[in-house]
């Protein structure tokens with residue numbers, strides 16, 4: 001769900017506080033990564049999703065200031081960046097806890113007891129979907145099918161899929177959880193160099 | 200019985216993602232080497248003769264799709280690999296990405312040769328972090344070995360493969376939404392025509408194929424089109440990976456030939472309905488597929504034609520089993536919530552319709568429904584179907600309407616009982632919403648709240 005009304009198509013009708021308070025300056029290394037990524041596409045604008053993943057991996061979430069920095073690095077209008085950020089659920093427009101706990105709420109997980117997991121998160125950690133624990137350690141999200149339904153009910157904790165889960169198993173995983181691998185680290189490869197060499 | 204295993208025989212072996220292992224134990228890239236010496240038209244003819252059909256959901260004949268790509272002009276051609284696996288119930292593509300990515304890469308080389316493409320993009324759903332890493336590792340090895348890159352396999356041509364992460368949107372599995380998303384926009388489907396084969400990625404001729412479809416190509420060429428066709432049944436060649444989940448003893452991915460009997464899957468391979476309960480219903484092809492009752496399931500076979508003839512679909516090969524202790528309202532509520540959550544929002548029938556459907560289902564689940572709500576649900580479904588830009592509209596309307604039609608008696612009894620469904624309080628966000636009667640009273644005015 002993107003907008004406050006839960007519809008991707010509808011814009012954020014209610015202005016949401018999204019300013020982090022300080023301008024975002026992307027480090028030189030990130031800017032170089034962005035240039036390399038842009039060179040992998042016939043239209044450099046196509047790099048926006050990997051670039052947003054990278055920026056979010058570094059900053060933890062996408063503030064309005066981060067959008068501005070991305071718009072500049074991507075040579076794109078801010079409005080176009082904003083449009084992309086708000087369409088996709090993996091981009092978070094609010095600060096997040098250090099560990100993400102994404103519990104699947106779709107059919108196979110529902111059939112095998114996802115509701116119990118949500119109830120447990122509420123009772124034990126005091127969080128509903130979309131909320132962060134008071135200590136800032138974790139943010140819970142209710143997500144749609146993560147396509148690991150054979151392990152239903154399941155969750156993605158940090159970067160890794162876990163299941164089948166019980167409340168006790170969930171506690172154990174949460175206690176051990178560390179921030180994991182990131183999307184941007186997973187998609188950098190030799191073809192970037194090969195393509196750069198070609199140009 | 201299951202087939203001896205093609206893709207499953209690969210991904211079940213340890214270390215098959217490593218190039219040396221894949222080459223030594225599975226003869227990886229041997230077929231690609233052979234196929235790149237063939238005329239592209241002959242490659243397409245072989246795929247047509249094999250009756251390979253798209254395993255991403257639509258079941259479109261693969262060879263025919265490739266043949267729509269125009270002769271090479273000044274525009275580049277692209278292959279876009281759909282690894283956005285998102286259809287609820289489906290978890291087979293990740294087996295390939297993790298376990299045997301070289302089968303996919305070999306399929307990519309074969310397809311790119313047939314459609315004269317020098318670049319393939321693999322769009323992987325953003326949650327698949329380990330899968331992307333594994334895939335990228337395989338690609339890096341293939342570049343280093345000269346299987347990809349400049350003068351790949353000594354062809355004198357280049358072939359680049361780029362892994363592109365999605366960012367959490369079911370609709371980006373739809374091929375034109377995927378293209379829009381890959382181009383750096385919101386993932387909203389395009390009006391068709393033009394179809395991607397004519398104007399796809401960056402306005403150039405593009406083939407979009409699913410991971411599994413492409414990964415079967417090396418097997419197809421190894422055994423030959425006739426043998427591949429003969430493996431299957433009812434107009435589709437080969438076998439496919441079935442994702443089995445829900446109330447089943449042994450959930451998992453099973454590789455079976457086309458036309459495999461549903462009950463053999465459930466009771467044989469899957470070990471039967473869990474907890475020795477009885478079967479109530481089966482969703483045979485991903486959440487978008489109309490439901491089958493337990494009686495219908497007895498006759499069902501897993502292939503595109505049989506399931507279409509039964510009024511459902513084989514879709515992405517995802518079978519979800521529902522036991523007899525599951526109230527149908529839970530299934531209805533969950534399904535309507537999913538489509539409401541994932542609509543891309545650009546067509547009114549789908550955006551507003553999916554919202555109304557969910558609100559009405561939630562109202563029923565909270566014990567505030569009326570029997571005529573069931574007619575309203577069917578009416579909304581009828582008005583979504585056929586009136587939207589992409590097939591998400593049907594994917595919403597078909598399953599929801601099928602639950603109401605096939606389980607009407609149970610749903611009516613539930614409404615009349617005034618009970619509250621056990622799942623109703625699960626939708627935390629919505630509990631804070633105003634009383635449903637106020638907003639869901641007259642369907643025609645509900646759009647104002649969207």
Ligand SMILES: Cc1cc2nc3c(=O)[nH]c(=O)nc-3n(C[C@H](O)[C@H](O)[C@H](O)COP(=O)(O)O)c2cc1C
Nearest residue numbers: 253254255257281284285372373374408409412590
């Ligand atoms: C709403 C919707 C979601 C889809 N999701 C997927 C998906 O997750 N993966 C996939 O391969 N195809 C998906 N498809 C089907 C694609 O549009 C397309 O038909 C397919 O990728 C073509 O590949 P194939 O011919 O090899 O099956 C979806 C279609 C629709 C309408």
Ligand code: SF4
Nearest residue numbers: 543545546549587589
């Ligand atoms: S049918 Fe739904 S998902 Fe498809 S384009 Fe229209 S609004 Fe978007």
Ligand code: FES
Nearest residue numbers: 104109145148149
């Ligand atoms: S329904 Fe939960 S992973 Fe698919």
